Amino acid sequence: MAGPTDVAEAAGYRPLLFSIAYGMTGSVGDAEDLVQDTFLNLTRAEQAGTTVTNLKAYLTTSVTRLGINHLDSARVRRERYVGEWLPEPVVAFAERPDDAPAEHAELADSLSMAFLLMLEALSPVERAVFLLREALGYGYPEVARLTGKSEANCRQILARARKHLAAGANAPADSAADSAAAPGRRAEGDELARRFFEVADGGDLSQLLGLLAPDVVFHGDGGGKGQSVGKAVTGLERVLRVLAFGFERNRELGITRRLALVNGRPGAVSYDPQGRVVSVLELHVVDGAIRALHAVSNPDKLAHLGEVSDLGLRQRPRER
Structure with a gap:
């Protein structure tokens, strides 16, 4: 050069x-x-x-x-790692998505938290091949060049990775290659998020029954520092109890939220009364229902979003 x-x-x-x-x-x-x-x-x-x-x-x-x-x-x-591991959230605020850092611009359509959580089941090379091929759309010749493997080997690695993912507990119903960013699905997800957060602000919790999938999963990452459930909570009834407790606590503590795109999916950033970041929540919407919720409260994973609150560190989390 x-x-x-x-x-x-x-x-x-x-x-x-x-x-x-x-x-x-x-x-x-x-x-x-x-x-x-x-x-x-x-x-x-x-x-x-x-x-x-x-x-x-x-x-x-x-x-x-x-x-x-x-x-x-x-x-x-x-x-x-203490508790469940989730990715650090990449946030673009819903009312001004173009304000996201330029280097984050290509994430919106491919790297949801559900997808990245799924990739944790793979070896580093499997993850690279699957990511490049399935999420970023590279052809096998490019994948081979990038990873230093032969094309035939990359095909075998991808097939092995798919088998691992199909057998894994974290595999979501869709993949990075879904059409979640298509106008219709994006609008559907935004509408579900709006209704979800209206309930969070004091609405009737029974309204969540029409928003959450029967097999909905709540994932929380506090890293042993922030308030979080200890492990993934599965099933409509149990997730509703977790949400009811969280909504009530947020209202008591004066926590507010700002709607955002989190890893390209609808979500929100929560703030304490001093304007410091408390947590980030992403909603994973599939086929007209919220299939998974990903909440990050580990302060180490929120620092890139601004000053982090100590509010979530004052009491231990619990599931009711």
Whole structure:
């Protein structure tokens, strides 16, 4: 590479690189670090005399392999994590979605929390192949180049990953390739979210019966620090009890919310009376019903959204 315009060209790939890195790690901070490391690797390669003829191929290959290496080293940390692990939420506020950071722009249609949670069942290489092929739409030749595997091997890896996911408890009814971002489905999800949060603000809880699927699941991630259920809660009756307790507590503590797109799905960010972030909730809508709710209250996973409240740390969570 040579010439001053290459810097601008490289920067133009940052949203794509962030999408790959975030899809691999489920962490905003780790994804940003991997993207930065990718650009550092490019600089070092050029300084060492390497000629990069295909900038996009070089950068995407670098970030993919960094992501695989990162997951290999992160396994032990995940195994020691307190409670259920959920991805760090990527938020764009519903009334001004274009205000989301530019590097987050390509996430809206592909990387829901349900999808990323599902990917936790895969090995790092399986995750990379599945992510690139199913979520980001790469062909097998590109997937092979990015991962350093043969095309035939990538096909085998993808088939193995699909089997693992089909057998897993976290597999959602849809995938990253669903049409959730199509106008009709997006409008349907937004309407369900509006009605859901109207109930949260003091409506009749019986109205939730028409919004939640019978096999609805509530996932909560407090990381041992924020208020959360200890493990996933499954079934309409049990989830209704969790929601009733949470809605009542929020009203008592003066917690307010701002509607948002969370990983491209309808949701909200909750704030304490001082305007500090308390939690983020994503609603996973499938076939006209809320199939899953993903609530993140771990303060370590909210810091990129602003000052984090200590309100959720004052009492231990419980399920009623």
